[in-house]
Amino acid sequence: MITYILRRFLYAIPIAFGVSVVCFSLVYLAPGDPLQTILPSDASADTIAMVKAAYGFDQPLPIQFLKWLGRVLTGNFGESIATRRPVILEVTGALRNTGTLALFAVPISFTAGYAMGALAGCFPGRIIDRVVTGTAVIGVSLPNYWFGIVLVIIFAVQEMMLPATGMGANGSTAFSLFSLADLRFLVLPVVTLSMIPIGIIARSTRAAVAEVLNQDFVTTLRAKGLGEIAVIRHVLKNSLPQVLAVMGLQFGYLMGGSILVETVFTWPGSGFLLSKAIINRDVPVLQGTILFLALIFVATNLLVDLLQSMIDPRIRRS
Amino acid sequence: MAQTSVLTAAPPPAEYEEQAAPALRVRGYWASVGYRLGHDPMTVVFGIVVLAIVFSAVFAPVLAPYDPYRESIIGRLKPFGWRGHMLGTDELGRDLLSRLLYGGRISLLMGVVPVLIATVIGGSLGVIGGFAGKRVNTIIMRTMDVFYAFPSVLLAVAISGAMGGGIGNGMLALSLVFIPAMCRIAETATAQVKNLDFVEAARATGAGTFTILRFHILGNVLGPVFIYASSLVSVGILLASGLSFLGLGVRPPVADWGLMLSTLRQSIYVNPVICALPGAAIFVTSICFNLVSDGIRSAMDVRL
Numbered sequence: 001m002i003t004y005i006l007r008r009f010l011y012a013i014p015i016a017f018g019v020s021v022v023c024f025s026l027v028y029l030a031p032g033d034p035l036q037t038i039l040p041s042d043a044s045a046d047t048i049a050m051v052k053a054a055y056g057f058d059q060p061l062p063i064q065f066l067k068w069l070g071r072v073l074t075g076n077f078g079e080s081i082a083t084r085r086p087v088i089l090e091v092t093g094a095l096r097n098t099g100t101l102a103l104f105a106v107p108i109s110f111t112a113g114y115a116m117g118a119l120a121g122c123f124p125g126r127i128i129d130r131v132v133t134g135t136a137v138i139g140v141s142l143p144n145y146w147f148g149i150v151l152v153i154i155f156a157v158q159e160m161m162l163p164a165t166g167m168g169a170n171g172s173t174a175f176s177l178f179s180l181a182d183l184r185f186l187v188l189p190v191v192t193l194s195m196i197p198i199g200i201i202a203r204s205t206r207a208a209v210a211e212v213l214n215q216d217f218v219t220t221l222r223a224k225g226l227g228e229i230a231v232i233r234h235v236l237k238n239s240l241p242q243v244l245a246v247m248g249l250q251f252g253y254l255m256g257g258s259i260l261v262e263t264v265f266t267w268p269g270s271g272f273l274l275s276k277a278i279i280n281r282d283v284p285v286l287q288g289t290i291l292f293l294a295l296i297f298v299a300t301n302l303l304v305d306l307l308q309s310m311i312d313p314r315i316r317r318s
Numbered sequence: 319m320a321q322t323s324v325l326t327a328a329p330p331p332a333e334y335e336e337q338a339a340p341a342l343r344v345r346g347y348w349a350s351v352g353y354r355l356g357h358d359p360m361t362v363v364f365g366i367v368v369l370a371i372v373f374s375a376v377f378a379p380v381l382a383p384y385d386p387y388r389e390s391i392i393g394r395l396k397p398f399g400w401r402g403h404m405l406g407t408d409e410l411g412r413d414l415l416s417r418l419l420y421g422g423r424i425s426l427l428m429g430v431v432p433v434l435i436a437t438v439i440g441g442s443l444g445v446i447g448g449f450a451g452k453r454v455n456t457i458i459m460r461t462m463d464v465f466y467a468f469p470s471v472l473l474a475v476a477i478s479g480a481m482g483g484g485i486g487n488g489m490l491a492l493s494l495v496f497i498p499a500m501c502r503i504a505e506t507a508t509a510q511v512k513n514l515d516f517v518e519a520a521r522a523t524g525a526g527t528f529t530i531l532r533f534h535i536l537g538n539v540l541g542p543v544f545i546y547a548s549s550l551v552s553v554g555i556l557l558a559s560g561l562s563f564l565g566l567g568v569r570p571p572v573a574d575w576g577l578m579l580s581t582l583r584q585s586i587y588v589n590p591v592i593c594a595l596p597g598a599a600i601f602v603t604s605i606c607f608n609l610v611s612d613g614i615r616s617a618m619d620v621r622l
Contacts, residue, residue: 018464029480137612141605143556145563146597149583153590249469256469260560264583274472275564278479290468290476298467 004309004316012302016295020072023291024065027283077288082280087288090273095255095292098262098269102254104190109197109254110247116198117205121239122232124210132202139199148192148264155188162187165266189265193258197250204246208239241308241315248304255300256293354617361613364606371603375422384413386420386573397589406592408582414592418599420573424485425600428567428574429555432489436496437547443497444504445539449512449531459505462498470495474557475564483566492557496550503546507539541618548611552604559600575600 059067071078077087120132155162163185212218212235221231259271266272270289277285309315345353355361374381389410397406406414447458465473477491478484511517517534525534561567562576570577578596586593 014460015463015467018461019467022464022468026476026480029477137605137608141552141556141601141608143559143597143600143604145560146579146594146600149579149586149597150594153586153594157586157590252469253471256472259471259475260563263564274475274479278475278564278566281482283480286476286479290472293472294468297469301467 001309001316005306008302008305008309012298016298019294019298020069020291021065023287023294024068026287026290028061072291077291078284080277080282080285082276082282082285087284090285091270091288091292094268094270094273094289097267098255098258098271101186101189101193101258101262101267101269102251104186105193105197105254106251108190109194109250110201112194113198113201114205114243114247117202117243118209118236120202120206121209121213122235124213129206132206136199136202136206139195140203142195142199144192144196145260145264147195148188148261151188151192152264165264189261189267192264193254193261197254200250201243201246205239205243208242209235212238237311241312244304244308244311248300252293252297252300255296351617355613358613358617361610361617364609364613367602367606368610371422371606372426374419375426378416378419378423382413382416382419384416386412386416387571388412397592406589408578408592414595417573417578418575418596421575421578421596422599422603424568424572424574425555425559425562425576425603428485428489428492428558428562430551432492432496432558433547433550433554435489435493436500436550437543439493440497440500441504441539441543444501444506444543445508445531445535447501448505448508449535451509451512455505458501462501465494465498466502470553471557471560474561475566478561478566479564483561485568488558488561488567491561492554495557496554500543500546500550504539504543507542508535511535511538545611545615545618548614549608552607552611555600555604555607 075088077091079086080090083090116132116135120129123129152165166185215238218231218235221234226234256270258269259274261267262269262271263275270293273285274289276282277289305315389412408414408417443458443462447455468476474488474491474495477494478487481487481491512535517530520530520534558567559574559576559579562574563580565577565580568574568577570581575596579593579600582593582596
């Protein structure tokens with residue numbers, strides 16, 4: 001087990017390195033000079049050279065990358081072009097807000113999706129299976145940004161039951177989990193955010209459970225006279241590693257991919273920060289946010305692999 | 319619990335008897351796939367809807383009742399059927415039905431083209447990696463792992479955002495998002511087939527690497543790759559419209575479902591039904607592509 005954990009950690013290092021290379025090169029994907037946004041259009045050649053030297057753009061790319069990496073490793077992501085605040089503060093603040101959404105969306109979507117998928121998988125071909133499969137297809141095909149707008153139209157515009165956007169009255173961002181008035185702002189974004197993970201998790205859980213149910217050991221369990229509930233317990237445990245992998249991906253999606261939903265609800269989280277950074281062409285923030293989110297994703301995958309190997313020892317040996 | 323008990327012998331299923339009957343009924347692989355598809359009413363119906371959507375997008379200039387760019391100051395955000403505008407008008411008084419028809423062209427294009435590009439590039443990389451093995455495989459697959467380490471929406475937004483938006487950049491970004499997954503599917507399928515006896519037999523009879531790749535490997539890899547590609551189309555349409563929704567797709571006057579949804583969003587207090595229509599178009603298209611892909615998958619009996 002220890003060797004497996006170590007090996008898995010060592011494997012994550014080159015991935016994290018590759019991720020940082022991709023994030024670093026994002027600056028150079030931008031058309032024209034990365035300094036275009038800072039420099040006035042009539043800057044003289046001297047000024048350009050001076051600013052270039054100040055930002056280190058006059059050095060060869062690998063040197064620039066190593067310097068950037070060194071700064072990033074010490075927690076210095078530079079400062080936002082738009083707000084002049086350190087990127088690290090912007091990103092951690094936004095991540096906390098996204099975390100608030102995930103705190104509710106993760107348990108809701110994971111339990112709902114898993115329960116639906118497990119039920120459908122245990123009764124393949126029955127009514128419950130068809131209902132779940134149908135719901136899951138809807139969840140998977142749903143443009144969640146549109147679904148969010150529809151919810152706003154129904155519950156905020158027509159019924160005026162829930163607030164449409166933001167995370168507090170009058171644009172306040174001092175969110176408290178213990179204030180009922182603040183929690184109302186969570187309802188629509190959390191429901192919207194949960195739809196896709198519910199669909200995807202239900203779908204893959206159903207497939208995994210149905211597949212395990214067809215394996216020979218299930219026949220053996222039944223043949224030796226095990227009760228149906230005990231059989232199902234074995235089946236669920238054996239399908240868990242596959243389901244966990246999907247849940248890990250969905251967790252990453254909820255932390256980072258919620259950019260569209262956060263834009264719809266103007267929820268000041270990491271996705272909203274990203275879309276603001278794109279509009280303002282704020283490259284340091286873009287780079288920092290994406291690096292942070294991708295590293296969270298890498299860490300989640302690592303954790304999922306370790307959990308899988310704890311449930312199923314066969315994974316460790318391969 | 320009504321699970322079929324193992325001990326009670328179930329009567330053989332009907333298909334079983336059909337197969338056991340004299341060899342008159344034997345079909346080729348593709349004929350049986352076609353047969354199963356034809357007897358799956360859901361897939362047929364949704365397939366027709368998909369064809370209708372593609373048809374109406376291709377022939378939008380012929381079908382559209384109005385010019386999708388003609389604005390009208392007095393006719394803004396009018397309801398269904400207002401002065402011959404079947405689906406009403408948008409925030410600048412343009413005919414919504416015409417704009418939806420024209421919008422489908424860009425949404426479908428941006429959803430389908432990246433899947434095609436990813437199928438060709440990712441599929442080839444996967445076959446090369448799976449067939450060559452060793453060093454080549456490691457280099458290709460580890461590179462793919464790096465791109466796999468980004469949530470897909472995030473990677474698409476990051477790349478197209480850094481490159482400054484636009485249709486071309488959006489399609490490039492989506493292709494990059496799809497290539498790693500495609501590559502993995504092709505690599506797995508190739509590695510599974512590569513060591514089977516019939517490949518060995520082909521090599522023993524003097525077939526060159528190219529012939530083996532062309533006839534023996536590709537024939538077994540194309541199935542899973544095609545199925546996976548068909549399931550990506552729906553994702554592609556969702557992501558492409560999402561990019562346009564964020565303003566990373568086409569520029570404003572051009573009709574596109576994602577962009578229409580984003581601009582009409584300001585008017586939900588005036589005419590909510592009209593504002594929800596472009597999103598409904600995205601939803602219907604994506605769900606139909608998804609169901610057709612599911613139908614083809616079970617007809618081809620491929621497991622990914």
